[in-house]
Amino acid sequence: MPPEIFTEPAVFNRIAGRIRVHLADPVLVHEALVKNAHLLSKGDDVRRALGPALGQGLLTADGDHWKWQRQSVAAAFRHDKLQQLLPSMVDAARRTQKRWNTAPGGHIDIAHEMMMTTFDVIVETMMSGGHDVDIHRVEQSITDYLKPTGWTIALAMLGVPEWLPHPGRRKARLAVDYLRSSLVKVIIERRRHPGDRADLVSMLLEAKDPETGRMMTDTEIVDNLLTFITAGHETTALGLVWTFYLLSRHPEIEAKVIAEIDAVTDGQPVTADHVAGLTYTRQVFSEAMRLYPPAPIITRTALQDFRLGEHDIAAGTVLYVPIYAIHRHASLWEEPDRFDPSRFEPEKVKQRHRYAYMPFGAGPRVCIGNAFAMMEAVAILAVLLQGAHVRNKTPATMEPLMRVTLRPEDRLMMQVVPRQNKSPAA
Ligand code: HEM
Incomplete structure (x- = not known):
C-alpha cells in the first residue's frame, strides 16, 4: 500500500507497466464498487491467489456465473434462517470453553483457538457437521494454502509468470488436493442420500440457473x-x-463488555435475543474490525474505459480499495489509531459517510456472510467472556501482517483466567 493513501483521497501508480489506482475517498469507493460495479471484474490477482483452491465459486466468479450462484445461496443467509443457526454457534463456543478449562496453565494460542471455533461453526452450520472429514487436517490445509498467497499476489502484481516456484507452493498444492478430495466425498455421500439435511450442501445440490435450468457440477459445488x-x-x-x-x-473496555454480557444474559445460556441485546459488545467487535479489518484490501479490474469522479480509468486498470487505510484515514477518523468502540454509537455512525467503514466490502459483491459473522462473533464473545478473562502473555505491540487476510505477525499467546465474580449460572 502506498503510504500517501492514509492521507490522500486517491493514489495512482504504475507497477510493471500496469496502472494501479488506490481509492480511499468513500465517494470514489461508492462510485466504483456500487455505481459502476458492472464495469469491474475480480481480476487476475484474485484469480491467481484464490483460483487454484476456490475455482469459480461465489467469491472468485464474475458476470452471469457469479449472479446465479449468488441468487442460489441467498436464502441460506436470510434473517430467520440465521436465527436458527445460533444454537450451533453457541455450542461451538462452549466446546472451546471446555478446551480452555483444561489448557495447561490456561495458556492458549488465541489465533489457533479462534480458527478452531469458527471452523467448527462453519462445518456445523453449512455442512450439518463434517461427515467423515478430518476437520483438523482440513483446518491445517487451509492455513497451508493461505500462507504463501502473499507471494502469489506479490508475483501477480509484478507480472511474473504463474509457473515460477515460490516458497510454500508445493505444500499449498498438497493442501488444495486434500481439501478438494475430502469435499468430493461429502458430495458423493449426499447424492446417495439426498434431502436428509437442509443446509448449504443441499442448496447447492438443488441450485438451478433460472435462465438455462443448468445445475451445478460436482466441481462447482466443491468450489x-x-x-x-x-x-x-x-x-x-x-x-x-x-x-x-x-x-x-x-x-x-473489557470490564464494560463483561458487565453488559452479565446484565443481558444473567449468566444463562446465550440465546438469539441476548445476542441482539449485546449492543456494546457489537460495537467493540466493529471497532476491532476498523483497526484490523480481516479482509484488508479489495481489488477489481476495469473491463472497459470509464470515468470515476474526475479520473479517466482505462480498461485493464487495477483498482484497489485499501479497507485498512480507509479505516485509519486522517480525513475520516479522529485519532485513527485509538481503540474507541463508542465510534459505533448510532448517532456517531450517522455522521460518517457510509463507506468510511466497510469491513464487509460494498455493492453487489458485499460479503454474503456479513450478518452471519456479526451474530457469530458476538455469540462467541458472550459465551467465552461469561466465564473467563483472556490476558495477553506477550506485552509487546503485535503488528498485523497483510496476506489475503490480516493476521498477527507472530503467535499471540494468551492466558485464560477464570472470572472470580462470574454470574452464578455461567
Ligand atoms: C468478520 C468476518 C468476515 C469479513 C471481514 C468478511 C469480509 C468480506 C469481504 C470484504 C468481502 C468482499 C470481497 C470483495 O468485494 O472482493 C467478502 C465476500 C464474501 N464473503 Fe465474507 N467476510 C466475513 C465473513 C464471512 C462469512 C461468515 C461467510 C460465509 C458464511 C462469508 C462468505 C463470503 C462470500 C461467499 C463472499 C463473496 C460474495 C460475492 O462475491 O458475492 N464471509 N467477505
Missing part, C-alpha cells in the same frame, strides 16, 4: 463449499483474535 469454508471461517476468527488482543490491552 463453493471451499469458498464458504475459507471465506467464512478465517475472517471471523481473525476479527475475534484482534478483539481479544485489544480487550487484553484495554481492561476498562
